[in-house]
Amino acid sequence: MVLLVTSDNEQFQTEKDIVERSVLIKNMLEDVGESDQPIPLPNVSSSVLKKVTQPSTGPTEIDVRGRYLSTASTTVESPSRPPILEQSQDETRKRTTDISEWDQKFITVDQEMLFEIILAANYLDIKSLLCRRWLQDGSQHDQGARPPEEIRKLFNIVNDFTPEEEAQIKKENEWAEDR
Amino acid sequence: MPTPVSVRVILAKQAERTRHSSKADIERFIEESEQKITSLKSQISTLWDCEHSGVDASQETASQIDTLVELRDRERACVASLRYIISPIRTLPVELLAEIFELAIENETHVEDIYRISQICSDWRVIAHATPRLWTRPIRVKLGTEQISGRNYADGLGAWWARSAPMPLSISLERIRGKMDPRILEHVLRVAPRFRSLHCPNYLPVCLINRLGECRLDSLEELAVGLPYGYPDTFVPPL
Numbered sequence: 341m342v343l344l345v346t347s348d349n350e351q352f353q354t355e356k357d358i359v360e361r362s363v364l365i366k367n368m369l370e371d372v373g374e375s376d377q378p379i380p381l382p383n384v385s386s387s388v389l390k391k392v393t394q395p396s397t398g399p400t401e402i403d404v405r406g407r408y409l410s411t412a413s414t415t416v417e418s419p420s421r422p423p424i425l426e427q428s429q430d431e432t433r434k435r436t437t438d439i440s441e442w443d444q445k446f447i448t449v450d451q452e453m454l455f456e457i458i459l460a461a462n463y464l465d466i467k468s469l470l471c472r473r474w475l476q477d478g479s480q481h482d483q484g485a486r487p488p489e490e491i492r493k494l495f496n497i498v499n500d501f502t503p504e505e506e507a508q509i510k511k512e513n514e515w516a517e518d519r
Numbered sequence: 520m521p522t523p524v525s526v527r528v529i530l531a532k533q534a535e536r537t538r539h540s541s542k543a544d545i546e547r548f549i550e551e552s553e554q555k556i557t558s559l560k561s562q563i564s565t566l567w568d569c570e571h572s573g574v575d576a577s578q579e580t581a582s583q584i585d586t587l588v589e590l591r592d593r594e595r596a597c598v599a600s601l602r603y604i605i606s607p608i609r610t611l612p613v614e615l616l617a618e619i620f621e622l623a624i625e626n627e628t629h630v631e632d633i634y635r636i637s638q639i640c641s642d643w644r645v646i647a648h649a650t651p652r653l654w655t656r657p658i659r660v661k662l663g664t665e666q667i668s669g670r671n672y673a674d675g676l677g678a679w680w681a682r683s684a685p686m687p688l689s690i691s692l693e694r695i696r697g698k699m700d701p702r703i704l705e706h707v708l709r710v711a712p713r714f715r716s717l718h719c720p721n722y723l724p725v726c727l728i729n730r731l732g733e734c735r736l737d738s739l740e741e742l743a744v745g746l747p748y749g750y751p752d753t754f755v756p757p758l
Contacts, residue, residue: 455607496606500527513634515675
């Protein structure tokens, strides 16, 4: 067992094979050798460490991947008024799918933890926890590709391109259709 | 018609406005803006109903609606910008985001994936364009004019490789059908010193072989001729 101390001074007795998924800790253990000394993790809080050190098939992967893949969509009813009266310009220009309010709240809450985990994974050097599936969606799009608008919604990213820039980007990407 | 809202300008303004604000402050700004939006929507709705019920169909009413719609869109852009400013994804350092982009790109769909990343927002686009390793996965190149529909293929390929500089490249030349497109050929020859892996069909025009022979191929580690396309699965012994 290895004793880890988090940034909020909590101590965790953790199995060696679990903590060695972290290249940082593995290297520390190799450098120090057999020792009862606690390993300080000043950049990782106890709540994040709990997630990171859960057993390997565990919930972290589900947290990172599964919840994002399960975002339900709701169909927005067509407005009876002209669209510009009902939608923002951005929505008018590019509306694909909508994420339900409940899911949006859930994601917003959960994202804080997600990004803390990603930062901790980076610090601890645990590559498997870095999220690979941001661009993919297993539930809504059979093709597996998550459309840009949905990626924006997921992470509250603002589409700050002008219509001219968007046209230019589209033109730049046209060659790929000939590949 | 209402004037289009410049999201980038609003984002910059909100970033400046909230530079010293706490997350709680920003959440309060969002709430205030949402209340304004609700009020504006109600006013728009009232005016629209007046206009279409024939009570007041004057030019002035139409103009008022346009003004209110513009204000509402600005406020919505404010809310979106403020949400972005406090979004957890912005806590990630640029280097880590670039690394995640790299993990998220699949070999089979790497071109589509990287283009999707680079059209999310200008921040992501800048990061993607400043990360050459994202643009270095194997590319199949069509040199023949009959193989392309001419829509910016040469320019697109050139821009793609420019973003990958100075990293080594893996490319596969497809069998040429029709005449060779001189612009594409020039792009290929320009990046030849960066070829790490070059796969060619079993027939290449002599002039192309001669031109390639004139290039410095200092980075070349792998050359395959006549193999069916399918690498990197196909085993090719290194030079």
